[in-house]
Amino acid sequence: MTGTLVLIIFILMIATALTRSRHFFSSISWLKWSRKTHFTWMKVYFVLLLASLVFAELLEWNRTDTHMPKIATEEEVEFNLYEAITHHLPIPNDMIVERRTHETNGHLTIRVESEMGLVLIERTQEKGTLIEETIFKPLLVANDYDLSNQLQFNKPLWQDGTMRVPKQPMNELQYVSYYDSIMLNLFTKERNKHFDSWGSSSQLMMIHLRIPESVTIDADEDVVEYVNAMN
C-alpha cells in the first residue's frame, strides 16, 4: 500500500511539474540537433537494433545445446526415490548409476565416512552370501532445471567384506540465465515461469543393499537405515 502511494504521489508530482511548465520542451532542448539529425539518429538507432537482433539470432542459432541442462518434468520433481525403493515401485533407469553384486564370507562391515549418502538395507529371505547393491545418483533440481548430471560423487568402495562410503566431493555450481520481462511474456511459452522466485531441491546419493538374512552386518545404526520392504 505504501508503495502504491509513493508511486501515485511521484506520478502526480511529475504531472504537476510538467503541466505547469510552459517552457519544458525548450528547457530540454539541450539536444540542439536539427530535426533532420533527430530523424537520422532514429533511423541509425533502428538499423543498429536490427543488426543486434540479427547478431543475437546468429549466435543463438550456432550455439550447441550440449551444456544446457534439461528442464525437469513435474513427475521428476515429485518423484520420491526413498518411497520407490521401500515400496518396490518402478524407478527410472537414468537414476541408477550402477548395479553390482558382492560376495562376502557371511559378514559385512559398513563404514560411512560422512553423512553424505544414505544406505538403505533390505534383508532378504534368500540363502547365501551374495549382496546386491544398487547405487542411485544424487539429485538436484534448481529453477526447474535438472542439474543432477552436473553433480560429482564418489561411489562406495568394497574390499574384503567391507563397504566404505568415501567422503563426497564438494559441488559448486554456477549458472547465469537471461529472461525477457514477465510483462512481455503474457502470450509466450514462458508465461507460467516464475523468474522472480527461486526454488531448488536435492537428494543425497542413495545406496540400496539387498542382504540375505544369513549375512551378519556391522554398521553404525546412525548411518544406515533398515527398510522392511520385503517381497
Added chain:
Amino acid sequence: MYLHETNANNIAMKQFRFILRTNISIFTILFILQIISSIFMLGSWSSSSISHSYDTISVSWNTFSNDGIVGLTLFWAMVVGILLTASTQRDQAFTFVTNRWTYHLGNLYFFCFAAMIGGASTILLSSVPKVYGLLRYDSLILETTGLLSSPMDFISRFIVMTMYTFLVLIVGYTIGMFIQLNRLFIVVIASLFILINFVLGYGAYYINDRNWFAFFTEETSLLLFIMKMLSVASILFLATAWATNRLEVRK
C-alpha cells in the same frame, strides 16, 4: 461549398505530423534512456545461492533480464503523455485552423506512433543483453525464445509492449489534462487510485496476484488483451476529450 474541402481526420493527420516534427527530440531521449538502461542493466543481477545436502552442493544462480529497459520505456511514456498536455503544446496546436477534438485526435495519432516506436525499440533492444550474455558466458541459459526459434512469441512480445506503452501514454495524457483543467484533480486522481487499489486488493506490484494489473496480466487471449487495452484507453481518451472540450485555447 468551399474551394478546399477537408475533414477532421485530415486536419488531425496534419496536426500529428506537426506534433511529430516539433517533438521529435523525445524519441532521441527515449533512445538515450534505453541505451543507458541497457548499459546499467548489464551490471545489475538478481542472484540466488543455496547450499544443499550437508553443504556438499552449492548452487549460485545469477539472472538478468530486460526489466530495466521495459520499466524505463514505460516511465518515458508516462512523461511524454503528461508533457503533451503542457500549455505550450496546446498553444502550438492552434497554429492550424482547428478545434479541440482534432487536437486530441492528432495527439492520439502521435501516441499510436510513439507506442509503436517504444514497443519496437524495447523488443529489438532486448537482443543487446542477449548478445552480451552469449558472448561472455559459454553456459548462459536463455530462458526466452528468439525471432527464429519462435516468431509468434517474438511478435506477441512486440504487440504487448506496444499496447502497454500506448496505455501508459494515454494514462499520462489523461492525468495531465485533468490537472490542467483543475489542480484539485491531483487529489481526485490520487483518491481514485487508492480506491481502486482497496477495492481490488493489495499488492499492486505483484503480477498474477489479486490486483488491478491482473485485469490485463491474467488474460490468456492476445485478442482479448488488445481489446481490453483499447477499451480502457478509449474510455480514458474520450473522458479526457469530453472533459477538456472547454479548456481555454490560450491564456
